[in-house]
Amino acid sequence: MAFIxxxxxxxxxxxxxxxxxxxxxxxxxxxxxxxxxxxxIEPSISELEVLRKMSGLAERxxxxxxxxxxxxxxxxxxxIPSIVNHVVARNELYTAYTPYQAEASQGTLQFxxxxxxLISDLLEMDVANSSVYDGASGLAEAVLxxxxxxxxxxxxxxxxxxxxxRQVVETYLxxxxxxxxxxxxxLEGGRIVEPSVLDLVDANTACIVVQQPSVFGDILDLTExxxxxxxxxxxxxxxxxxxxxxxxLKTPGHWGADIAVGEGQGMGVHLQYGGPWVGYMACKQKHxxxxxxxxxxxxxxxxxxxxxxxTLQAREQHIRREKATSNICTSQTLLSIAVTAYLAAMGxxxxxxxARLSHARAxxxxxxxxxxxxxxxxxxxPFFNEFVVAGPRAxxxxxxxxxEHDILAGYSLDALGKEFEHCLLLCATEVxxxxxxxxxxxxxxxxxxxx
Amino acid sequence: MNPPELKxxxxxxxxxxxxxxxxxxxxxxxxxxxxxxxxxxxxxxxTRIEQNKQFGVVESVKTASxxxxxxxxxxxxxxxxxxxxxxxxxxxxxxEGWMIRVRPDNLSELEALLSAEQYADLxxx
Numbered sequence: 255m256a257f258i259x260x261x262x263x264x265x266x267x268x269x270x271x272x273x274x275x276x277x278x279x280x281x282x283x284x285x286x287x288x289x290x291x292x293x294x295i296e297p298s299i300s301e302l303e304v305l306r307k308m309s310g311l312a313e314r315x316x317x318x319x320x321x322x323x324x325x326x327x328x329x330x331x332x333x334i335p336s337i338v339n340h341v342v343a344r345n346e347l348y349t350a351y352t353p354y355q356a357e358a359s360q361g362t363l364q365f366x367x368x369x370x371x372l373i374s375d376l377l378e379m380d381v382a383n384s385s386v387y388d389g390a391s392g393l394a395e396a397v398l399x400x401x402x403x404x405x406x407x408x409x410x411x412x413x414x415x416x417x418x419x420r421q422v423v424e425t426y427l428x429x430x431x432x433x434x435x436x437x438x439x440x441l442e443g444g445r446i447v448e449p450s451v452l453d454l455v456d457a458n459t460a461c462i463v464v465q466q467p468s469v470f471g472d473i474l475d476l477t478e479x480x481x482x483x484x485x486x487x488x489x490x491x492x493x494x495x496x497x498x499x500x501x502x503l504k505t506p507g508h509w510g511a512d513i514a515v516g517e518g519q520g521m522g523v524h525l526q527y528g529g530p531w532v533g534y535m536a537c538k539q540k541h542x543x544x545x546x547x548x549x550x551x552x553x554x555x556x557x558x559x560x561x562x563x564x565t566l567q568a569r570e571q572h573i574r575r576e577k578a579t580s581n582i583c584t585s586q587t588l589l590s591i592a593v594t595a596y597l598a599a600m601g602x603x604x605x606x607x608x609a610r611l612s613h614a615r616a617x618x619x620x621x622x623x624x625x626x627x628x629x630x631x632x633x634x635x636p637f638f639n640e641f642v643v644a645g646p647r648a649x650x651x652x653x654x655x656x657x658e659h660d661i662l663a664g665y666s667l668d669a670l671g672k673e674f675e676h677c678l679l680l681c682a683t684e685v686x687x688x689x690x691x692x693x694x695x696x697x698x699x700x701x702x703x704x705x
Numbered sequence: 706m707n708p709p710e711l712k713x714x715x716x717x718x719x720x721x722x723x724x725x726x727x728x729x730x731x732x733x734x735x736x737x738x739x740x741x742x743x744x745x746x747x748x749x750x751x752t753r754i755e756q757n758k759q760f761g762v763v764e765s766v767k768t769a770s771x772x773x774x775x776x777x778x779x780x781x782x783x784x785x786x787x788x789x790x791x792x793x794x795x796x797x798x799x800x801e802g803w804m805i806r807v808r809p810d811n812l813s814e815l816e817a818l819l820s821a822e823q824y825a826d827l828x829x830x
Binding site: 543574577 | 744767
């Protein structure tokens with residue numbers, strides 16, 4: 255778009271219209287001393303010098319391709335086919351700005367529609383919106399949705415849910431007269447115990463939230479929880495851990511989820527320092543009207559041609575203001591395009607292959623780490639691509655020591671309580687090679703023995 | 706145009722007393738302002754509702770509006786046909802487009818409502 259500056263004539267005409275002599279008069283309410291504070295900044299430097307300076311700063315960062323990385327816990331280093339970056343960087347699409355209805359091109363709307371279709375397919379859910387900010391806020395919106403639908407006041411968050419996600423939900427609900435029940439996991443006799451939520455459910459329960467794979471990486475049978483939720487008329491909300499696991503595992507739809515949410519980063523979005531990422535949100539058809547955010551529908555125009563349009567917007571913020579179903583009035587369009595391109599590039603068989611490889615690498619890593627003296631794998635159930643290891647040293651010390659071996663590894667579970675301070679959550683994906691696993695085990699062995 | 710035997714709220718609902726119960730819907734003026742109604746969200750039978758408090762939502766192609774109860778009482782029936790035929794609200798707001806039946810606690814609450822004539826003044830008809 256061309257930038258056309260004001261002419262002096264236009265400026266004078268506008269000033270005349272509003273009855274001021276000059277632009278400075280518009281600022282007369284601000285004391286003169288405060289209008290132009292002195293900024294103590296260095297004199298400008300040349301482009302070459304800027305480049306040199308910025309490159310120097312950038313080189314101080316470490317990134318995941320410089321050393322083996324075994325961190326998951328909500329952020330997954332999966333391989334991204336180069337077609338994804340190519341699609342996202344097209345100039346018709348490349349903007350951080352999510353266009354409003356009147357500005358959204360048919361191409362962008364079609365991408366959003368395809369994203370919804372792919373997410374619905376992947377989760378085996380009836381309908382999906384065109385993305386939310388991230389997995390954690392998606393979960394918070396799902397809980398709000400359940401509170402609206404049921405009119406009840408009790409929320410149950412299982413121990414399987416990421417502690418950060420639980421925190422975001424609690425923040426969203428703060429100040430409302432609600433009961434959030436969030437049983438903490440325990441460590442008993444060297445075993446991780448995730449307390450059952452079945453006994454916590456009552457007739458006031460709006461929803462039960464579970465995560466699969468869980469924060470400990472394990473895969474749980476969700477049959478009983480779903481049954482219990484249905485019995486009391488509570489909604490069953492399933493958060494997915496690593497979304498690539500959906501290539502292999504039973505889906506939220508299969509488990510009977512009323513609402514399914516999660517973080518889409520693992521599917522084509524770079525780690526990028528923890529954000530921006532992209533959340534997804536899907537539900538059963540009967541709850542569609544309470545699904546917040548933007549939803550794109552397919553329609554025909556007055557000449558019978560296929561077209562796409564934002565739909566079911568009457569309850570959203572730009573129309574209903576403070577009575578809207580949520581305060582989401584946007585989506586993560588660019589990143590949802592990356593997810594769409596990723597899923598299209600991978601296809602069902604590609605996603606399954608990535609999931610199988612991730613699992614195989616993690617199984618190899620678990621076996622080899624578990625065989626080291628002083629280390630024990632604690633994940634209680636079959637796992638996908640993450641597992642908990644209790645080591646001889648505190649998890650945070652182990653992490654720091656691994657960094658000295660040029661390995662970025664693990665997520666300390668000490669946020670779950672002091673008893674977990676020796677527990678490190680390790681993750682492996684298809685990008686980790688057997689050689690990298692060898693590096694990890696040698697380093698852990700040295701660190702464990704150095705005591 | 707607004708049936709004279711009904712009572713009205715300033716939020717554009719009507720109420721018709723029918724024996725021990727009362728029938729509630731939205732007015733001709735309301736449906737005209739909303740445009741094509743696409744969805745009506747109503748409380749379930751047995752729900753207690755209060756005069757001047759929200760009991761549901763009516764959604765049209767251009768907006769969604771809260772429904773306010775003309776009386777305090779218990780919902781005894783809900784017009785389920787609106788799920789599949791929300792356009793009844795546009796076609797026959799005082800007939801097939803009714804929304805809920807209520808068993809009112811106290812019919813004297815009707816006195817606080819508007820007559821057809823007062824309602825017509827409000828809407829400028």
